[in-house]
Amino acid sequence: DTGVSQNPRHKxxxxxxxxxxxxxxxxxxxRLYWYRQTLGQGPEFLTYFQNExxxxxxRLLSDRFSAERPKGSFSTLEIQRTEQGDSAMYLCASSxxxxxxxxxxxxxxxxxxx
Amino acid sequence: AQKVTxxxxxxxxxxxxxxxxxxxxxxxxxxxxxxxxxxxxxxxxVFLIRRNSFDEQNEISGRYSWNFQKxxxxxxxxxxxxxxxxxxxxxxxxxxxxNYQLIWGAGTKLIIKP
Numbered sequence: 111d112t113g114v115s116q117n118p119r120h121k122x123x124x125x126x127x128x129x130x131x132x133x134x135x136x137x138x139x140x141r142l143y144w145y146r147q148t149l150g151q152g153p154e155f156l157t158y159f160q161n162e163x164x165x166x167x168x169r170l171l172s173d174r175f176s177a178e179r180p181k182g183s184f185s186t187l188e189i190q191r192t193e194q195g196d197s198a199m200y201l202c203a204s205s206x207x208x209x210x211x212x213x214x215x216x217x218x219x220x221x222x223x224x
Numbered sequence: 225a226q227k228v229t230x231x232x233x234x235x236x237x238x239x240x241x242x243x244x245x246x247x248x249x250x251x252x253x254x255x256x257x258x259x260x261x262x263x264x265x266x267x268x269x270v271f272l273i274r275r276n277s278f279d280e281q282n283e284i285s286g287r288y289s290w291n292f293q294k295x296x297x298x299x300x301x302x303x304x305x306x307x308x309x310x311x312x313x314x315x316x317x318x319x320x321x322x323n324y325q326l327i328w329g330a331g332t333k334l335i336i337k338p
Contacts, residue, residue, distance in 0.1 A: 143325070152228075152315050152328030153269070166325065199267065211257055211319060213326060215269040 114216035116202050122222045123192055130188045131219045135204030142185050143213060144177055145201040146170070153201055159185060192223045226251050228318050230329035237306055238337050245301045245332045247316030253277070256320035258292065258299045263331070264312040275299060303334075311336045 115134040123129050135142050140161050145153035156175070158166045161182035171177075174192075179185040189196055199220050203213035227250040237243050249258065260272040273283065275292045283290050287304045303310055313333045317326040 145326075150330075152317075152330050153326070155325050155327075158325060201269065203269075212259060212271050212274045213319075214271060215261075217266075217268045220267075 114202055114204055114214055116200075116216035116219050118219055119217060120220050120222075122224060125194060125223055126191055128188065128190045129192060129221065130186055131200055131202075131221075133185045133187070133202030133216060135184070135202070136214060137183075139204035139206050139214075140182065141205045141213075142179055143203045143205075144185070144187050145203065147199045147201055147218070148197075156187075156200075189221075192221075194223045197221055197223045226253070226318050226320065226327045228316050228327055228329040230314075230316055230332050232332045233330070234333040234335065236335040236337065239308055240305050242302060242304050243306050243334065245303075245314050245316075245334065247299045247301065247329060249297050249299065249316070249318050251297075251318060251320060253320035256318060259317040259319060259326065260290065260299075260301050261315045261317065262312045263315060269315070272301075306334075306336045308336045308338050310334060 117132045121129055142159040144156040146156055147153040155168050156171050157177050159179040162179050174190045177187045199218045201215055201218045203215045205211055205213040229248045232246055256277045258275045262270045262272055273290055280292050289302045291300045313331045315331045316329045319326050
Protein backbone atom coordinates (compact mmCIF):
# COMPACT_ATOMS: atom_id res chain seq x y z
CA ASP A 111 0.00 0.00 0.00
CA THR A 112 1.51 3.28 -1.09
CA GLY A 113 -0.57 5.65 0.99
CA VAL A 114 -3.71 7.70 0.60
CA SER A 115 -4.76 8.25 -3.00
CA GLN A 116 -7.03 11.02 -4.25
CA ASN A 117 -8.57 11.51 -7.67
CA PRO A 118 -8.64 13.66 -9.62
CA ARG A 119 -5.66 15.82 -8.70
CA HIS A 120 -7.13 18.86 -10.38
CA LYS A 121 -10.67 19.78 -11.35
CA UNK A 122 -11.87 22.90 -13.13
CA UNK A 123 -15.61 23.29 -13.31
CA UNK A 124 -18.15 25.92 -14.19
CA UNK A 125 -20.23 27.47 -11.48
CA UNK A 126 -23.39 25.50 -10.89
CA UNK A 127 -21.97 22.15 -11.96
CA UNK A 128 -21.67 19.14 -9.68
CA UNK A 129 -18.30 17.57 -8.91
CA UNK A 130 -17.26 14.36 -7.17
CA UNK A 131 -13.90 13.51 -5.66
CA UNK A 132 -12.63 10.11 -4.63
CA UNK A 133 -10.33 9.07 -1.80
CA UNK A 134 -8.74 5.66 -1.29
CA UNK A 135 -7.32 5.47 2.24
CA UNK A 136 -4.53 3.29 3.55
CA UNK A 137 -6.11 -0.14 3.53
CA UNK A 138 -5.84 -1.00 7.22
CA UNK A 139 -7.10 2.41 8.39
CA UNK A 140 -10.69 2.57 9.60
CA ARG A 141 -10.84 6.33 10.13
CA LEU A 142 -11.19 8.67 7.18
CA TYR A 143 -11.30 12.46 7.17
CA TRP A 144 -12.01 15.18 4.64
CA TYR A 145 -10.44 18.61 5.05
CA ARG A 146 -10.50 21.75 2.94
CA GLN A 147 -7.55 24.09 2.59
CA THR A 148 -7.47 27.53 1.02
CA LEU A 149 -4.35 29.43 0.09
CA GLY A 150 -2.30 30.56 3.07
CA GLN A 151 -4.47 28.76 5.61
CA GLY A 152 -4.32 25.58 7.57
CA PRO A 153 -6.73 22.79 6.68
CA GLU A 154 -10.30 22.97 7.96
CA PHE A 155 -12.15 19.86 9.06
CA LEU A 156 -15.16 18.89 6.94
CA THR A 157 -16.23 15.40 7.95
CA TYR A 158 -15.12 12.13 9.55
CA PHE A 159 -15.93 8.46 8.97
CA GLN A 160 -15.24 5.51 11.17
CA ASN A 161 -15.58 2.54 8.86
CA GLU A 162 -18.73 3.27 6.85
CA UNK A 163 -20.37 5.48 9.47
CA UNK A 164 -20.19 9.24 9.04
CA UNK A 165 -19.81 10.29 12.67
CA UNK A 166 -19.20 13.99 12.42
CA UNK A 167 -19.82 16.84 10.01
CA UNK A 168 -18.52 20.37 10.30
CA ARG A 169 -20.87 23.30 10.12
CA LEU A 170 -18.73 24.31 7.14
CA LEU A 171 -20.35 21.46 5.24
CA SER A 172 -23.43 23.02 3.68
CA ASP A 173 -26.31 21.03 2.23
CA ARG A 174 -24.58 21.13 -1.14
CA PHE A 175 -21.84 18.89 0.20
CA SER A 176 -22.26 15.17 0.76
CA ALA A 177 -19.75 12.47 1.58
CA GLU A 178 -20.04 8.70 1.56
CA ARG A 179 -17.94 5.73 2.45
CA PRO A 180 -20.17 2.89 1.31
CA LYS A 181 -18.21 -0.17 2.34
CA GLY A 182 -15.81 1.37 4.78
CA SER A 183 -13.11 1.51 2.15
CA PHE A 184 -12.95 4.37 -0.37
CA SER A 185 -14.87 7.60 0.12
CA THR A 186 -16.44 10.15 -2.19
CA LEU A 187 -17.09 13.83 -1.61
CA GLU A 188 -19.69 15.45 -3.84
CA ILE A 189 -20.32 19.16 -4.19
CA GLN A 190 -23.57 20.11 -5.89
CA ARG A 191 -24.21 23.45 -7.63
CA THR A 192 -20.63 24.59 -7.14
CA GLU A 193 -19.90 28.19 -6.23
CA GLN A 194 -16.72 30.19 -6.68
CA GLY A 195 -16.20 30.08 -2.92
CA ASP A 196 -15.84 26.31 -3.15
CA SER A 197 -12.49 26.75 -4.90
CA ALA A 198 -9.93 25.15 -2.61
CA MET A 199 -7.75 22.12 -2.08
CA TYR A 200 -9.76 19.17 -0.78
CA LEU A 201 -7.68 16.85 1.33
CA CYS A 202 -8.41 13.32 2.42
CA ALA A 203 -6.64 11.62 5.30
CA SER A 204 -6.84 8.29 7.05
CA SER A 205 -5.71 7.00 10.40
CA UNK A 206 -5.72 3.85 12.46
CA UNK A 207 -6.90 3.11 15.97
CA UNK A 208 -6.05 4.69 19.30
CA UNK A 209 -2.41 3.70 19.30
CA UNK A 210 -1.76 5.29 15.91
CA UNK A 211 -3.93 8.40 15.71
CA UNK A 212 -1.76 10.30 13.29
CA UNK A 213 -3.50 11.05 10.02
CA UNK A 214 -1.81 10.41 6.71
CA UNK A 215 -2.85 12.66 3.86
CA UNK A 216 -3.33 12.23 0.16
CA UNK A 217 -2.03 14.73 -2.35
CA UNK A 218 -5.36 16.49 -2.49
CA UNK A 219 -7.78 17.53 -5.21
CA UNK A 220 -7.49 21.15 -6.26
CA UNK A 221 -10.90 22.49 -7.29
CA UNK A 222 -11.25 25.65 -9.32
CA UNK A 223 -14.75 26.96 -9.95
CA UNK A 224 -14.93 29.44 -12.82
CA ALA B 225 -12.51 25.64 22.47
CA GLN B 226 -9.41 24.08 21.01
CA LYS B 227 -7.11 26.49 19.24
CA VAL B 228 -3.61 26.33 17.80
CA THR B 229 -1.55 29.46 17.29
CA UNK B 230 1.53 29.72 15.14
CA UNK B 231 2.51 33.33 15.55
CA UNK B 232 5.35 33.25 13.02
CA UNK B 233 3.86 33.69 9.58
CA UNK B 234 7.16 33.44 7.74
CA UNK B 235 10.75 32.79 8.74
CA UNK B 236 13.73 33.21 6.46
CA UNK B 237 17.21 31.98 7.40
CA UNK B 238 20.43 31.13 5.65
CA UNK B 239 21.32 27.48 5.19
CA UNK B 240 23.00 25.81 8.18
CA UNK B 241 21.38 28.15 10.70
CA UNK B 242 19.22 26.66 13.43
CA UNK B 243 15.57 27.68 13.43
CA UNK B 244 12.72 27.21 15.89
CA UNK B 245 9.07 27.20 14.92
CA UNK B 246 6.68 28.10 17.71
CA UNK B 247 3.33 26.48 18.45
CA UNK B 248 0.98 27.38 21.29
CA UNK B 249 -2.29 25.57 21.88
CA UNK B 250 -5.46 25.85 23.93
CA UNK B 251 -7.48 22.79 24.81
CA UNK B 252 -10.25 21.53 27.07
CA UNK B 253 -9.33 17.90 26.48
CA UNK B 254 -7.61 16.07 29.30
CA UNK B 255 -6.06 13.66 26.83
CA UNK B 256 -4.95 14.90 23.48
CA UNK B 257 -2.29 14.70 20.81
CA UNK B 258 -0.12 17.31 19.18
CA UNK B 259 1.30 16.97 15.70
CA UNK B 260 3.66 18.66 13.30
CA UNK B 261 3.20 18.35 9.56
CA UNK B 262 5.30 19.63 6.68
CA UNK B 263 3.74 20.89 3.45
CA UNK B 264 6.35 21.31 0.70
CA UNK B 265 5.55 23.21 -2.50
CA UNK B 266 4.13 19.99 -4.00
CA UNK B 267 1.24 20.40 -1.57
CA UNK B 268 1.06 17.04 0.19
CA UNK B 269 0.95 17.20 3.99
CA VAL B 270 3.68 15.03 5.43
CA PHE B 271 3.39 13.75 9.01
CA LEU B 272 6.49 14.53 11.10
CA ILE B 273 5.72 13.75 14.72
CA ARG B 274 2.99 13.05 17.27
CA ARG B 275 3.19 13.71 21.01
CA ASN B 276 0.72 12.43 23.58
CA SER B 277 -0.44 14.85 26.25
CA PHE B 278 0.73 12.54 29.01
CA ASP B 279 4.25 12.27 27.64
CA GLU B 280 6.32 15.44 27.90
CA GLN B 281 9.56 13.80 26.93
CA ASN B 282 11.29 15.78 24.25
CA GLU B 283 12.24 14.03 21.07
CA ILE B 284 15.09 14.28 18.61
CA SER B 285 15.13 12.79 15.15
CA GLY B 286 18.22 13.63 13.19
CA ARG B 287 18.27 17.39 12.68
CA TYR B 288 14.73 17.75 14.03
CA SER B 289 13.82 18.16 17.68
CA TRP B 290 10.60 18.92 19.49
CA ASN B 291 10.05 20.58 22.87
CA PHE B 292 6.68 19.88 24.48
CA GLN B 293 5.84 21.86 27.64
CA LYS B 294 2.35 21.48 29.11
CA UNK B 295 3.02 24.26 31.63
CA UNK B 296 3.21 26.80 28.81
CA UNK B 297 0.95 24.90 26.37
CA UNK B 298 3.69 24.92 23.78
CA UNK B 299 5.04 22.40 21.32
CA UNK B 300 7.98 23.97 19.53
CA UNK B 301 9.93 22.49 16.64
CA UNK B 302 13.63 23.12 16.04
CA UNK B 303 15.58 22.34 12.90
CA UNK B 304 19.31 22.23 13.44
CA UNK B 305 21.70 23.04 10.60
CA UNK B 306 18.86 23.88 8.23
CA UNK B 307 19.00 22.85 4.59
CA UNK B 308 17.32 24.24 1.49
CA UNK B 309 15.16 21.11 1.32
CA UNK B 310 13.62 22.10 4.64
CA UNK B 311 11.86 24.99 2.90
CA UNK B 312 8.14 24.38 3.29
CA UNK B 313 5.10 25.43 5.28
CA UNK B 314 5.02 23.75 8.67
CA UNK B 315 1.77 23.17 10.50
CA UNK B 316 1.15 22.40 14.14
CA UNK B 317 -2.10 20.62 14.94
CA UNK B 318 -4.10 19.44 17.96
CA UNK B 319 -6.10 16.23 17.97
CA UNK B 320 -8.44 15.18 20.72
CA UNK B 321 -11.87 13.92 21.63
CA UNK B 322 -13.23 10.69 20.26
CA ASN B 323 -12.52 11.32 16.61
CA TYR B 324 -9.06 12.89 16.69
CA GLN B 325 -10.32 15.69 14.46
CA LEU B 326 -7.36 17.95 13.89
CA ILE B 327 -7.40 21.63 14.72
CA TRP B 328 -4.65 23.36 12.79
CA GLY B 329 -2.53 26.42 13.20
CA ALA B 330 -2.23 28.81 10.29
CA GLY B 331 1.21 27.48 9.43
CA THR B 332 4.71 28.96 9.32
CA LYS B 333 6.37 29.36 5.96
CA LEU B 334 10.04 28.51 6.32
CA ILE B 335 12.45 29.75 3.68
CA ILE B 336 15.99 28.44 3.74
CA LYS B 337 18.32 30.44 1.54
CA PRO B 338 21.46 28.81 0.09
